[in-house]
């Protein structure tokens with residue numbers, strides 16, 4: 001190889017090494033939405049095991065494109081793509097709703113929550129008694 005050509009190869013390799021983009025890997029994600037926080041550009045998902053990355057858990061996932069969160073509500077079943085870079089940064093690049101399953105006991109309310117909200121107020125003894133106590137105090 002002529003000396004000049006050899007220099008060119010070395011320069012090329014240096015250029016490639018310096019200009020390379022961070023390595024990223026993509027993982028398929030399945031789970032259920034527990035909370036949506038567009039103001040923080042993140043969504044909390046109870047995800048299933050992610051092969052080769054981590055076991056199932058509840059955790060917040062950042063998104064770069066906040067419109068991915070449009071229309072997502074707690075209870076939505078979703079599948080998405082998790083992008084993890086070699087710097088450790090991770091975010092969801094896709095997020096698709098595949099179904100919906102109401103969250104059990106999400107607000108500490110029993111399954112009867114819907115009935116209670118629809119029915120006329122059934123005053124509890126405590127709520128009933130409190131005003132009387134206040135009035136009688138005057």
Ligand SMILES: [Cu+2]
Pocket residue numbers: 047054055056057058059
């Ligand atoms: Cu996780």
